[in-house]
Structures are given as structure tokens and as C-alpha cells.
Amino acid sequence: MAIASVTGQERAKAQIDAWLTTDRLPHAILITGPLGTGKRQLALELAKAINCQTPGSDACDQCGSCRKTDSLNHPNLHLLLPLPTGSRGSDAETMATLRETALDQFHGQAAAATRTGTNISKDSIRLLQKEMSFAPTEAPHRVGLILQAEAMLPAGSNSLLKILEEPPGQSIFLLVSDAPDQLLPTILSRCQRLPLRPLTVSEHRARLEASGTDGERADLAARLAASGRIRAEDVIGGETFDELRELVRRFISAGIQGTDQDYWQILEDLGGRPDRQQIEGFLQLCSAYLRDLFLVQQQQLAAVANVDEMEALQGWAQALQPARVELVAQVLDQAYDSLSRNVNPQLLLADLWYQLQRARAA
Amino acid sequence: MSYQVTARKWRPRRFDQVVGQEHITTTLINALGTGRIAQCYLFCGPRGVGKTTTARILAKALNCANVDAGADPCDDCPSCKSIAEGTSMDVLEIDGASNNSVDDVRDLREAVHYIPTGGSYKIYIIDEVHMLSTAAFNALLKTLEEPPERVVFVFATTEVQEVPETILSRCQRFNFRRIATGTIADHLRTIVSAEKIEADDEALFLLARRADGALRDAESLLDQVVSFNAERLTTETVGDVLGLVDGGVFFDVVEAVSAADATRVLELLSGVVDAGGDVEEFVRGLIEHIRNLLFTKVQGTADELDVTETERDRLGETAQGIQEQDLLRALRSLMDLEGELRRSLQPRFRTELTLVRLAGMGNAVDVGQLLARLAALEATIGHGQTPVPVTSQPQPPPRRAASTPVPSQAASAAAAPSASPPMPPPAPPPPDDSAPEAAPPSAAGSASAQSTEPAPALVSGPVDVNLLRSQWPRIVAEVRQRQPSAGNFLQDIADMRLGDNQLILLFPATARFSMGQVAKAHEAISGAIESVTGAKLHVKCSVDESDEGGGGGGAHQPPDQTPPPMGERSTPPPQVPKGAATRDDVDPSVRSVLDAFDGEIV
Numbered sequence: 011m012a013i014a015s016v017t018g019q020e021r022a023k024a025q026i027d028a029w030l031t032t033d034r035l036p037h038a039i040l041i042t043g044p045l046g047t048g049k050r051q052l053a054l055e056l057a058k059a060i061n062c063q064t065p066g067s068d069a070c071d072q073c074g075s076c077r078k079t080d081s082l083n084h085p086n087l088h089l090l091l092p093l094p095t096g097s098r099g100s101d102a103e104t105m106a107t108l109r110e111t112a113l114d115q116f117h118g119q120a121a122a123a124t125r126t127g128t129n130i131s132k133d134s135i136r137l138l139q140k141e142m143s144f145a146p147t148e149a150p151h152r153v154g155l156i157l158q159a160e161a162m163l164p165a166g167s168n169s170l171l172k173i174l175e176e177p178p179g180q181s182i183f184l185l186v187s188d189a190p191d192q193l194l195p196t197i198l199s200r201c202q203r204l205p206l207r208p209l210t211v212s213e214h215r216a217r218l219e220a221s222g223t224d225g226e227r228a229d230l231a232a233r234l235a236a237s238g239r240i241r242a243e244d245v246i247g248g249e250t251f252d253e254l255r256e257l258v259r260r261f262i263s264a265g266i267q268g269t270d271q272d273y274w275q276i277l278e279d280l281g282g283r284p285d286r287q288q289i290e291g292f293l294q295l296c297s298a299y300l301r302d303l304f305l306v307q308q309q310q311l312a313a314v315a316n317v318d319e320m321e322a323l324q325g326w327a328q329a330l331q332p333a334r335v336e337l338v339a340q341v342l343d344q345a346y347d348s349l350s351r352n353v354n355p356q357l358l359l360a361d362l363w364y365q366l367q368r369a370r371a372a
Numbered sequence: 373m374s375y376q377v378t379a380r381k382w383r384p385r386r387f388d389q390v391v392g393q394e395h396i397t398t399t400l401i402n403a404l405g406t407g408r409i410a411q412c413y414l415f416c417g418p419r420g421v422g423k424t425t426t427a428r429i430l431a432k433a434l435n436c437a438n439v440d441a442g443a444d445p446c447d448d449c450p451s452c453k454s455i456a457e458g459t460s461m462d463v464l465e466i467d468g469a470s471n472n473s474v475d476d477v478r479d480l481r482e483a484v485h486y487i488p489t490g491g492s493y494k495i496y497i498i499d500e501v502h503m504l505s506t507a508a509f510n511a512l513l514k515t516l517e518e519p520p521e522r523v524v525f526v527f528a529t530t531e532v533q534e535v536p537e538t539i540l541s542r543c544q545r546f547n548f549r550r551i552a553t554g555t556i557a558d559h560l561r562t563i564v565s566a567e568k569i570e571a572d573d574e575a576l577f578l579l580a581r582r583a584d585g586a587l588r589d590a591e592s593l594l595d596q597v598v599s600f601n602a603e604r605l606t607t608e609t610v611g612d613v614l615g616l617v618d619g620g621v622f623f624d625v626v627e628a629v630s631a632a633d634a635t636r637v638l639e640l641l642s643g644v645v646d647a648g649g650d651v652e653e654f655v656r657g658l659i660e661h662i663r664n665l666l667f668t669k670v671q672g673t674a675d676e677l678d679v680t681e682t683e684r685d686r687l688g689e690t691a692q693g694i695q696e697q698d699l700l701r702a703l704r705s706l707m708d709l710e711g712e713l714r715r716s717l718q719p720r721f722r723t724e725l726t727l728v729r730l731a732g733m734g735n736a737v738d739v740g741q742l743l744a745r746l747a748a749l750e751a752t753i754g755h756g757q758t759p760v761p762v763t764s765q766p767q768p769p770p771r772r773a774a775s776t777p778v779p780s781q782a783a784s785a786a787a788a789p790s791a792s793p794p795m796p797p798p799a800p801p802p803p804d805d806s807a808p809e810a811a812p813p814s815a816a817g818s819a820s821a822q823s824t825e826p827a828p829a830l831v832s833g834p835v836d837v838n839l840l841r842s843q844w845p846r847i848v849a850e851v852r853q854r855q856p857s858a859g860n861f862l863q864d865i866a867d868m869r870l871g872d873n874q875l876i877l878l879f880p881a882t883a884r885f886s887m888g889q890v891a892k893a894h895e896a897i898s899g900a901i902e903s904v905t906g907a908k909l910h911v912k913c914s915v916d917e918s919d920e921g922g923g924g925g926g927a928h929q930p931p932d933q934t935p936p937p938m939g940e941r942s943t944p945p946p947q948v949p950k951g952a953a954t955r956d957d958v959d960p961s962v963r964s965v966l967d968a969f970d971g972e973i974v
Contacts, residue, residue, distance in 0.1 A: 021648060025600055025613070034599040036377050036592070139470065168469035168503045175424075176380060191714065196530055199419040199589045202377075202596045205615050207648050238718040297717040304721070308728065310638055333732075336725040340712070343722065347715040 012069040013055045016048050018213040022204050026056055030067035035060065036202040037177045040159070040185045040193075043206030045239055049186045052206065053155055054079065054116045057087055060182060061149035075149055082113060086149045090138050091157040092127030112157075128161065135166040139173050142181045151180045159185040160192040167194050174200045211236040218242055226318070233315040237301060240294050254288070258295040261359075262303075263322065265366030266329045273363050277356065289355040293346050296362070299323075300339055307332050334369030341365045379591040382563055383425055385456065386444045390422050390429070391559045391587055392551035397426070399546070401443040404433055409493075410544040412516055412525040414501075416532035417548025420588030423528040426548075427497045430526060431455055431463045435491030451491050462488040463495045468529075469503035477504070477511040485520050494523050501527040502534035509536050516542045550585030553577070553678045559587065560594055564605070569598055571605035574680050578610050581678050617649045622661035623686060625727070629702070630694055634728045641724060651719045652710070659706050665691050666699045697739075702730050754846060754904060837870045843904050850900035851893070858893035861886040866916040875901070875909045878916035887913045 013023055022041075029035045039056070041049045058069035058079045069076050078084040091112060094104060138154055146152045156162070162170070174183055174197065185201060187193060209217070214232035218224065223231070223246050231245035244251050257279055264272030280288065302314045306327040314323065345358040384390045387397040396415075403409060413430070415423040432445035432452045445452050454460040466480070480496065488494040498504075504512075516525060516539065527543065529535060557573070557580040564571045579597065583590035593614065601609045611618055621644055628636040644654050668674040668691040674684045709726045713719045840847070852859025864886040867878040875898075879887040890897070894911040901909050958966075958973065965971065 021612075021615070025596070028600045032599050034375050034595065036595060136470065165469070165472075165503065168500050169467065169472075171469060171500055172467040189714070196419040199586055199592070202592050205650065207615075207650065210646065238721075294717060297721065301718055301721040301724075304725065304728075308634060308638060310635075313642070333729075336722075336729055339718075339722060339725055343712060343716045346717050 012071055013052070013059055014068055016052050016055060017217045018209045019048065019052065019206050022052065022206055025204060026052075026059070027067050030059060035182065037181065038174050038183045038185070038201040039204055040187065040190060040198070040201035041204045041206065042187055042190045044208055045188055046235075046241065047206040047208060049188070049206055050115050050157060051117070052204075053157075053184050053186050057153045057155055057184060060151050060153060061086065082109060082116075084149065086146045086152045088138055088141050088152065088154045089157070090130060090134055090155065092130050092161045093134070094127045130156070130158070130162045130166055132163060132166040132169065135162065135170055139169065142173060142183075143178045146180050151182050154181065154183045156183065156185045159187040159197075160189040162193075164194075167197055171196055171200070209236060214242050218246065230316070230318060233317065234298055237298050237315040238294055240291075240298060244291075251291075254291050255295055258292055258299060259319070259322070261292075261363075262296065262299050262326065262366065265363055266326050266370060273360075277359065284355050284359075286349055286355065289358065290346070290349060292359075293342055293349075297339070297342050297346075300335065300342065303327050303330065304332075304335050304339075307335070329371055330366075330369050331371050334365075338362070338365045338369055377592065378563060378595050379420075379588045382591065384422070384429065385432075385447045387426075387429055387433070388444060390426055392555045393422055393426065393548055396546045396548065400426070400430060400433075404443040409434065409524060411519050411523065412543040413527065414532070414535070414540065414543035414545045415526065415528045415548060416530070416545065418550055418586060419530055420583075420586030420590075421548045421551055422587065423530075423548055424497070424499055426546075427499075427526040427528050428455065428463075428465075431460075431493075431495040431497060431524075434493040434495060434524060435460075435462060435488075437491070454490075460490070462491045462493065463497065465497040465499065467500060468498045468527075469500040472504045472508055474505060474507040474511050477508040481511070481515050484515060484523055487520075488522055492522060495526060496523070497526045497528065499528045500530075502529040502531040506536070509539055513538055513542070551587055552585075553580045556580035556583055556585075556587055556590045560590060563591070563594065567598075569605065570603065572607060574607045575605040575610045577680060578607055578616070582614060582616070615648065615650055615653065617644055617654050617657050619657075619661070619683060621654075622658055623690060625658060626662065626665065626690060626694070629727065629731045630698065632731050634731045637727045637731050638724060641720070641727065645720060651723050652713050655706060655710050655713060655723055659703065659710060662699055662703050662706065665694065666696065666703065669694065669696050669699060701733070705730060750846065750849075837868065839905060840868060840870070840875070840901070847897075847900050847904050850904055851897050854896040854900060855893050858890055858896055861889040861893075862897070865890075870909075873908070873910055875911050877911065877913045879913060881915050884915065887915065 013026060016023065041053050041056075043049050055069055058071075058076045059067065061075045061079065061084070062069045063073040063075050064070035069079075071077075071080075075084065079087055082089060089112065091108075093108070138156075142152055142154050144152070171194075173181075177183065183201075185193075185197075190198065190203075211232050214235045215228060218228040218232060227246060231242040234240045234245055235242035257276055260272065261276050264276065277284075280292070284292070298315050299319075302316050302319070302323050303326050305311070305313050306320075306323045307330075311320075314320065316323065341362055345353075345362060348358060349355070387401055390397050413427075415427060417423055429445060432447070432455045433443060435451045435455065436445040437449040437451050438446035447453075447456070451460065451462075455463050458465065466476075484494075484496070486494075519525065525543075527535075527539075532540075532545075557576045560576045560579060561571070561573075564576070575597075579593050580590055582593060597605055597610050597613045600613045610616070621640060625637060625640050628640060641651075641654070645651065664674065664677050664679060664687055667677060668687045674687040674691075677684065677687070679687065705726055709722060713722060716722050848859050848862050851862060862877075864879060864883040865877050866880045866883075869876040869878065877887075877890060879890075891913040894913070897911045898909055901907060901911070966973070
């Protein structure tokens with residue numbers, strides 16, 4: 011695992027390489043990008059490369075520094091991430107689990123969207139501030155790694171400003187955020203940005219092939235992953251995904267052509283009371299289908315993600331008014347947004363159902 | 373690490389190096405020159421424009437040992453050097469966000485009384501001062517109002533609205549400005565020539581524009597681009613490193629949208645995404661571009677925009693072929709979209725949808741043109757080329773624009789009841805602003821066929837009251853053109869009567885004021901009548917006597933008129949009190965007696 015091992019993101023990797031080779035590494039770097047683009051992974055690899063004992067601009071993965079950083083044990087690596095609600099940071103058990111989660115996330119094993127907590131407290135930032143102002147002990151630089159930087163509370167982010175502008179000695183801050191617009195403008199202005207892009211279909215495919223999956227399934231997974239927030243691994247993964255996809259298929263099909271009876275049936279098959287995770291997957295797939303439907307209506311068949319469903323898509327495309335597709339997409343997005351605000355998932359589905367019915371061609 | 377980012381390396385050390393804040397540096401230099409040093413300064417403004425820097429320079433200047441240097445610090449004496457290194461005992465730079473409690477302020481208050489050690493002033497720079505707690509601010513008030521001699525406070529903040537009034541009133545406040553794009557570009561030019569980096573002017577301009585008024589942002593961006601491609605900065609490398617969407621795409625997208633070419637729009641967006649562009653970035657860029665187009669369209673020139681020469685020409689060209697309405701509409705849609713993208717499942721999908729919708733809308737028809745066409749149509753009707761339904765009554769609904777001809781629904785609705793004269797025909801629906809199309813001639817024709825008498829030839833023939841009624845909306849519109857206020861007051865009339873060469877407009881007793889106003893405009897009205905009907909009439913005004921007994925309930929039917937007056941149609945016929953009908957017939961003197969004693973004729 012080194013910087014080169016991160017999938018895609020050629021531009022960002024080239025930028026890092028340029029920083030390291032010309033010795034122009036800025037003292038504050040903000041890594042941004044949508045979910046599932048490998049921000050954390052890249053951040054950790056960058057931290058490794060900065061302090062790697064082997065000459066060269068990438069991490070060697072062999073030296074002590076790299077290995078310690080990899081296991082988050084490096085004394086000069088300071089990790090800041092939102093703590094779970096209620097934990098005080100001193101509870102050994104919580105911290106151990108947290109560490110496991112963080113490790114999983116860094117090495118790309120956990121689901122991309124996992125959040126460890128809701129905010130980063132002012133106290134943790136003060137602590138980081140203090141640690142960062144000491145001279146590094148066994149590596150050339152102290153690295154402060156802040157995950158979910160947008161979760162810093164206003165008081166905290168403000169107290170980071172001075173040290174972020176003129177960090178003492180050899181300190182380097184790495185901030186990671188998928189919502190940089192929620193950061194203070196004063197923070198943004200102090201950082202150099204490293205934007206990561208969503209992977210393209212071929213990048214996804216290449217990654218899947220490298221991990222030993224290919225064929226139609228890999229193609230579908232790559233296409234779905236590139237179209238939205240669906241994880242390719244879930245698609246490859248198997249039955250749960252297939253079941254959910256079948257439900258979504260039935261939902262849309264019935265919404266466009268069926269009756270209310272079907273709606274209740276689908277809701278029952280979802281388990282009566284679908285939980286948030288389920289609904290999230292459901293909405294993601296809905297959105298993917300809807301975009302395909304739109305692409306079919308616009309005669310852009312090459313870009314369709316659900317390639318194995320072409321026939322059904324053709325049928326739906328005819329049965330749905332093109333002008334109404336945007337409304338349905340809007341409701342989908344609203345539903346997705348409301349999920350994080352504890353809205354009753356069944357209400358969201360009912361609303362979606364209603365919109366689909368309204369969008370039927372006369 | 374020997375490397376320092378440009379923003380730190382190029383941090384100004386003297387007042388004359390501060391970029392784009394001349395209004396502040398000049399004031400400070402003059403204050404220093406005359407020895408009028410305030411006890412507290414507040415520097416506020418957006419990020420990265422020089423607040424902390426100016427505070428430090430001010431501190432240096434106050435303590436500079438080198439008298440010959442003038443107001444600017446010499447940057448060479450021990451005092452200046454120690455301040456630059458942050459080791460001075462007399463200049464305390466405090467992070468207000470980290471030391472924001474009341475205890476921190478109490479410590480400060482205790483220390484403030486000690487006299488400066490080396491220099492002549494003791495300077496407290498409190499950065500991010502807006503983060504102080506309320507208690508901390510209040511604990512500071514007394515010290516701030518009357519600090520010990522030779523103590524100067526300098527506060528710096530981006531959020532001046534968070535600072536209490538009591539603090540503000542004790543400070544001399546300096547508002548730092550966003551720095552103009554051109555100024556930033558010039559400064560970047562200075563930096564790159566000093567650092568021996570080759571750079572195109574356009575590339576620097578692009579960086580400066582991207583920095584949005586903050587010099588530090590511009591310097592951060594410059595660093596990033598330079599580290600990536602140190603040999604030469606061009607627009608391509610800048611765009612490439614910053615992930616900017618090439619400006620040319622926006623012209624193409626606007627063109628494709630106005631040509632209603634959805635396929636091309638989708639292709640262009642695909643191209644942007646495949647090239648590694650960010651969808652949100654694209655939408656923001658498109659908004660900016662359309663805003664520029666709108667500006668060019670309205671202003672007639674793109675000279676005041678922050679754009680390059682080539683873009684300016686192209687903007688001018690494109691703006692000519694596009695309607696303002698279309699631009700506004702697109703802008704609104706895209707701004708709605710931008711807000712929703714952040715939380716979208718598939719930002720690209722939503723963008724595609726919006727762009728395809730915009731492309732599918734077709735170009736807006738200018739309302740001005742539409743009105744002109746409408747006026748032309750009215751004129752044609754007015755000259756008798758199209759029959760006009762007589763059944764439509766001249767009642768303009770109160771306080772509504774009356775210039776709209778009778779819509780087709782009225783014509784069809786008028787069909788049924790027109791056979792029985794005492795029954796008033798249904799009122800024309802109020803003119804609908806959203807449907808300004810004139811009644812189709814066919815509908816008007818069918819309505820006229822239903823009417824009891826043929827439509828009168830307008831220009832020739834005797835003018836009768838029915839004709840006037842049927843033409844009333846047009847007359848009002850005509851009056852409104854000549855004298856807008858009179859047109860409005862005309863809507864209050866209850867009825868009209870025709871004498872020999874004389875038109876008497878009857879007003880309800882409640883509308884005496886309107887009557888007075890209309891009477892003043894009688895010439896305009898008779899002119900309007902002449903131009904519409906061709907008849908020369910003398911216009912007079914009077915109170916509708918029949919109205920007085922009925923209160924505000926609406927006009928009663930005058931004895932000499934066959935068609936019912938208009939008031940009754942909008943309101944249900946008033947319940948005529950017993951005896952009131954006879955009351956109308958009696959002599960006015962008797963009636964006044966009845967009124968005075970609230971009497972009744974038995």
C-alpha cells in the first residue's frame with residue numbers, strides 16, 4: 011500500500027508527487043471529494059510518504075515509520091475524528107473500537123459512508139493544537155490528520171485558525187472533508203486543496219478486475235458505482251443486493267404501471283418497517299434506475315448503467331412523461347436528504363410512490 | 373523545512389507592501405506621523421486581505437527604533453526584528469479563539485499595567501477576536517476604555533457582527549476590502565517575476581479571479597500550480613491543476629441550450645465529467661457565465677466584468693442573440709439546482725435533467741412584443757374588421773386592468789342568457805394577466821351571432837348607449853393612455869346616460885372623489901370616445917341619484933335605461949328595503965325630509 015495503490019485520482023497523485031519531489035509541501039492540505047473516492051486512504055498514504063525513511067516520493071511500506079503510521083501507532087501522527095456521542099475520549103473500550111473502525115476505513119475495508127460521530131469537540135482540537143506545537147520526535151514532521159473536518163464545531167475551527175496559518179516548525183495538517191462548503195472560509199483560505207474526483211466506469215472496472223472480478227457482473231458493478239453512491243463491492247457481494255434491486259425494480263415498474271396493491275406488497279417484502287440503511291440502498295438504486303430511464307428517453311443508450319434491464323427501461327421510458335422525470339428525481343433527493351433527519355422512511359416511500367404515479371403518461 | 377508557502381514568505385513587512393488597502397495604510401501612516409495613536413484599533417474584513425499583517429506592521433511601526441524611517445517600520449532594527457520573529461516582549465499576539473475565556477482576559481488585565489520593556493508601546497494583537505466569550509468581552513471593557521499609557525490594542529476579525537457594540541464604540545474601526553481581481557493579478561505578477569517563474573497574464577488573471585478577492589487564496593493557488601508545473605504557467609496548466617472547467621464549454625452549453633439541442637448538451641456535460649471536471653464546479657461556472665451574459669445584455673457592454681479580452685468579445689456576441697428572459701429563467705433554475713446538488717444522490721443526473729429541461733423550454737417570447745401585438749390586434753378590432761360581441765358589458769372590474777378584451781370564455785358564457793333582456797348577462801371574467809392572448813376571432817364571431825342585434829358599424833351611424841357600453845373597456849384603455857389616473861378613476865362609474873351630444877357619467881355617492889377627478893379629465897375622455905367610436909360627445913359627470921338610497925350596495929337600474937347597469941353583476945342584487953322603490957320616485961325635497969327623519973312613505 012502506497013500512494014500509487016490508491017485507485018484512480020491521477021491528478022491528485024501527480025500533485026502529491028510534485029509537492030514531495032520539489033520539496034514544496036504546504037503546511038495545510040485539504041483533501042475533498044464525494045463519498046467513496048478514497049480520501050482517507052490517500053490521506054494516510056500521504057502521511058506515510060511524508061515521514062517515510064526510505065528516499066523517494068512515495069511511501070515504501072517497509073520502514074518503521076510507514077509501518078507505525080499504517081497501524082496508527084506513530085508518535086508523530088495525530089489523528090482527530092468525531093467521537094461517538096456520549097464518549098469522553100477516556101473510555102478505553104470506546105477508543106479501542108474507534109481505532110478499529112478508523113483502521114478499517116483507512117484501509118478501505120469499511121463502507122465508505124461510515125461516520126464515527128457527529129462532531130469534533132473544541133477540547134480535542136485544543137489537544138491537537140498543543141501536540142502539534144511540539145517538535146517532532148522521531149520523524150521529520152508532525153502530521154495532524156483531521157477526518158470529517160466539517161464536523162469541527164465553530165469554536166473549535168476558529169481556534170485552529172492561527173496554528174493552521176503559521177504552524178510551528180515542522181507540522182503539517184491534513185484535513186479530510188466531503189463537505190468543504192461547511193468549513194469556515196478562513197480555514198479554506200489557509201489550505202491548499204486536493205480535490206478527488208468520482209471514479210469513472212473504466213476506473214471502477216479496472217479496480218474490480220485487479221481484485222479478481224470480471225465479466226458482466228463486474229461491468230454492472232462498475233457502471234452502477236460510477237453513476238451514484240452505490241458501492242461496487244455491494245453489487246459484486248451478492249444476494250442482499252440482488253434482492254433489493256429486484257424490489258426496486260418492482261417498485262418502479264408498479265409505480266409506473268401497477269396499482270396501489272403492489273405498493274403494499276413491496277413494503278411488506280421490504281420487511282414491513284425498513285430501516286434507514288435499507289432505505290438508503292433502495293433510494294440509491296431508484297435513482298440509478300431513474301437516470302437510466304431518462305437516458306433512454308434522451309436516446310443516450312451507451313451511458314445506461316443497468317445494462318441488463320434495457321427492455322424494462324424501454325417500456326418505462328414510454329410510460330413516463332419526460333417532463334415529470336425531474337420531479338421524481340427531486341423527490342428522491344429530498345427523501346435521501348431527509349433520511350439523515352430521522353424522517354419516517356415509510357412516508358418517504360409513499361411520497362415517492364405518489365410522484366411516480368403522477369408522472370405516468372396519460 | 374526550508375520551504376515556506378508564498379503567503380507566509382510574501383507577508384508584507386511595511387505599509388507600502390500591503391496590497392489593495394491604501395485607504396487603511398494611508399490613514400495609519402498619517403496617524404503615526406502626527407502621533408495621534410488610538411488606544412484600540414479594530415481591523416475587520418474578509419479572509420486573506422491583510423488584517424493580521426497590518427496589525428503586525430502597525431506594532432512594528434509603533435516600536436521601531438529607527439527614527440529616520442518615517443512612519444513605515446524600518447524592518448531592520450532589533451525591535452522590528454524581534455517582532456517579526458515573534459519574540460518581542462512588548463508585542464503580544466493572542467489567539468482570541470483559543471484564549472477566549474474570561475480568565476484569559478483577567479490575566480491580560482493584570483499584565484497590561486506593566487510598562488513596555490524595550491520599545492515605547494506595548495501592543496496587544498488579539499486575532500479572531502469575535503470568538504471571545506461575552507463575559508470576556510465585558511471584562512475587557514474598562515481596560516479598553518481607559519488603558520494604561522502606552523498600551524495599544526489591535527483586534528482583528530472576519531466576523532465583526534459578533535463583536536458587541538460596547539467594544540465597537542471603543543475602537544477605531546478599519547474595514548478591509550476585498551481586493552480587486554486586477555490588483556491581485558498584478559501582485560501575483562510581482563511574485564512570479566521575483567521567483568523567476570514564467571507566467572502568462574491570462575493564467576495569473578485566472579488565478580486571481582478564482583481567489584475571489586482574497587490575496588492569501590490567490591497565493592495558495594499560485595503555490596499549488598507552481599509546485600505542479602514549475603516551468604511555465606499557462607491557462608491550461610492552471611485550469612488543469614485547479615480542476616477548472618474550460619470557459620469555452622459554457623459558451624457551447626448556452627448555445628446548445630438556446631438551440632434546444634438536448635443531445636448536444638448531454639454530450640458537453642459528459643465531456644466535462646470525463647475530463648475529470650466536477651459537476652458542482654461546472655454548475656457554479658455556468659451560473660457565473662450566465663450572470664456575465666445577463667450583465668452584458670443589460671449593460672450593453674462587458675467592459676466592467678472580470679473577464680479576459682477574448683471572453684469579453686464572445687460575451688458581447690452571444691448576448692445579442694439571447695433574450696434577457698431566457699437568461700433570467702436559466703439563472704433561476706441553475707441556482708435552485710446548485711443548492712440541491714450538495715445533497716443529491718446523483719448530482720450529474722440532476723444537472724442533466726435541468727439542462728435538458730432548459731433546452732426543451734424554447735425561447736421566451738418577450739412580453740413587450742406580446743403586448744405590442746395585442747395592441748395591434750385591438751386596433752384592428754377597433755376599426756370594425758372583426759365583429760365585437762355586444763353582449764359583453766363595459767364593466768371593468770374594480771381596480772383591475774381593463775385593457776384586456778373579453779376572453780373567449782365570456783363569449784361562450786354569454787350565449788345562453790342573452791335572450792331574456794331583464795336578466796343581466798354574466799360578467800366577463802376578470803382579465804387574467806397570465807393569459808393575455810386576445811379572444812380568437814371565431815369565438816367573438818359566435819358570440820355576436822348569439823346577440824340579439826347585429827354589431828353596429830362603429831364609425832358611422834348614431835351612437836347609442838349600448839355601443840358605448842360595449843366599447844367601454846377600449847375607451848377606458850384609450851383614456852388611460854392619454855391620462856393614466858383618469859383611466860383608473862373611470863372604473864368607479866356606476867352607469868352612464870346619453871343625452872344629445874352629451875354623455876353623462878354617473879358615479880355612486882361614495883365615489884365623489886373619483887367623479888371630481890374624472891370631471892377634470894373630460895377632454896381626454898371625449899377625445900378617447902371620439903377615437904374609438906368616432907362620435908363627438910361632451911362628457912359630464914354627476915352623482916348617480918338612484919344609488920343614494922341603496923347605500924353602498926350597488927347601482928339601481930335607472931328608469932330610462934333598458935340594459936341593467938353593471939354594478940349588479942359583481943354583487944348580488946341588494947335587498948331593496950320596503951318603500952325604497954317608491955322613495956326613488958318622489959320629489960328630492962320630500963326625500964331629504966325622509967332621510968332627515970328616517971321616515972317612510974306609507
